[in-house]
Amino acid sequence: MTSHAIVIGGGIGGLAAALALHRIGWHATVLERAPELREIGAGMSQAPNALRALDELGVGKQARAVGVPTYATGNLRTPDGRYLQRARPGDPTPLLGFHRADLHRVLLEAIPPGWVRPGAEVTAVRQEEETVTVRCGHDELSAGLVIAADGIRSTARRLLWPDAPPPRFLGRTAWLGIAETPDMPGSMTLGPGGYFLIHPVAGDRAYWAYVTSADQPGLRYDSAEKAELLKHVGDWHDPIPALIGATAPGTVIRIDIHDLDPLPTYVNGRVVLLGDAAHAMSPDRGQGAGQSLEDAVVLAAALAGEPTIDGALRRYDAERRPRTQATAMGARQDGARSTSKGAYRLMTPMLRLVPAPLWRKGISRDGNSTWRWRPPRLT
Numbered sequence: 532m533t534s535h536a537i538v539i540g541g542g543i544g545g546l547a548a549a550l551a552l553h554r555i556g557w558h559a560t561v562l563e564r565a566p567e568l569r570e571i572g573a574g575m576s577q578a579p580n581a582l583r584a585l586d587e588l589g590v591g592k593q594a595r596a597v598g599v600p601t602y603a604t605g606n607l608r609t610p611d612g613r614y615l616q617r618a619r620p621g622d623p624t625p626l627l628g629f630h631r632a633d634l635h636r637v638l639l640e641a642i643p644p645g646w647v648r649p650g651a652e653v654t655a656v657r658q659e660e661e662t663v664t665v666r667c668g669h670d671e672l673s674a675g676l677v678i679a680a681d682g683i684r685s686t687a688r689r690l691l692w693p694d695a696p697p698p699r700f701l702g703r704t705a706w707l708g709i710a711e712t713p714d715m716p717g718s719m720t721l722g723p724g725g726y727f728l729i730h731p732v733a734g735d736r737a738y739w740a741y742v743t744s745a746d747q748p749g750l751r752y753d754s755a756e757k758a759e760l761l762k763h764v765g766d767w768h769d770p771i772p773a774l775i776g777a778t779a780p781g782t783v784i785r786i787d788i789h790d791l792d793p794l795p796t797y798v799n800g801r802v803v804l805l806g807d808a809a810h811a812m813s814p815d816r817g818q819g820a821g822q823s824l825e826d827a828v829v830l831a832a833a834l835a836g837e838p839t840i841d842g843a844l845r846r847y848d849a850e851r852r853p854r855t856q857a858t859a860m861g862a863r864q865d866g867a868r869s870t871s872k873g874a875y876r877l878m879t880p881m882l883r884l885v886p887a888p889l890w891r892k893g894i895s896r897d898g899n900s901t902w903r904w905r906p907p908r909l910t
């Protein structure tokens with residue numbers, strides 16, 4: 532069996548794939564189109580399933596060192612500041628908040644030097660028997676396996692899955708930012724038509740995000756994004772307006788939420804889709820990057836365990852498609868609910884009535900079926 536793969540994309544999914552291959556004794560070349568390898572964006576949370584995948588990748592300790600426990604799902608609030616559910620000090624919380632750049636760096640630092648090539652955009656993919664050749668500038672590179680981890684607008688998916696529909700706009704948009712502020716416990720505030728999430732991240736900072744409905748993608752206010760956002764949440768409880776105020780001007784990020792309809796397969800010959808390229812999902816379950824970490828571990832375990840690459844890819848596809856597509860469809864529905872005014876009016880009183888112990892159990896390490904996932908062993 533060949534033991535060299537080309538990975539397209541140096542985001543969290545692509546780096547996790549390269550690291551997983553390293554763990555099973557393969558070699559990888561990671562081609563990243565950005566001139567410099569760094570994760571842009573703000574923050575994220577990682578749940579126990581993702582943390583277990585990081586453990587299996589051998590970087591669980593390093594990741595936990597830059598992750599901060601967050602009570603986001605334990606502190607549910609309404610815009611006037613009242614608590615629908617409230618975490619008690621010292622309650623265990625299974626979620627960690629991360630600055631994206633910190634998690635990306637942990638993965639990058641564990642990859643052997645020389646494996647990652649920034650400034651390398653893949654523009655064509657050709658398959659012949661058991662070899663895949665990718666074009667990248669004036670160069671052509673070949674390997675027995677190509678892992679396409681090139682994100683929601685994947686070039687490999689466009690070229691090799693020509694019938695796959697383009698990303699679907701979900702009628703939602705998000706503002707995101709990072710503010711310098713210590714001791715933020717994490718919370719989620721449900722409002723009529725949108726929700727505001729806060730996660731603490733390393734370095735006495737907090738990541739915040741406001742997700743709301745939008746009629747169309749692409750509407751931008753450039754330097755006035757903060758002012759626009761404050762029109763939605765400027766009168767919400769502390770520290771929401773203060774956090775937005777403390778975010779450096781020009782660093783507020785605006786993302787229109789898209790996902791992918793389920794693909795019939797993640798495998799085409801010796802090209803396999805991983806991460807957002809395969810199953811980009813709405814952020815409402817905080818699982819997109821976590822699922823890409825799981826993908827990486829499962830793919831490497833299949834490559835190590837099956838006698839042929841084709842058999843390994845079949846196993847990967849059979850294991851990963853049902854789980855990732857169910858998670859994506861669940862996130863699509865959660866997002867539609869959490870930005871609907873009708874659902875807000877209906878759900879808020881119900882959430883207040885859920886007994887606290889039951890709520891705590893639901894958000895505990897094993898209370899959530901997605902979080903219970905256990906990785907296969909790589910070593």
Ligand SMILES: Cc1cc2nc3c(=O)[nH]c(=O)nc-3n(C[C@H](O)[C@H](O)[C@H](O)COP(=O)(O)OP(=O)(O)OC[C@H]3O[C@@H](n4cnc5c(N)ncnc54)[C@H](O)[C@@H]3O)c2cc1C
Binds near residue numbers: 562680681707808
């Ligand atoms: C608002 C928001 C909040 C989120 N919150 C969370 C969260 O809390 N927890 C969580 O787990 N997930 C979260 N996600 C999802 C998460 O961001 C993604 O699932 C994850 O980043 C996907 O990683 P990836 O490596 O698959 O893709 P990407 O991060 O998109 O990386 C793809 C890489 O490929 C490169 N590339 C693209 N095309 C080419 C090419 N042709 N040649 C070479 N390189 C190429 C790109 O430059 C990029 O570096 C959130 C997403 C959003 C939008």
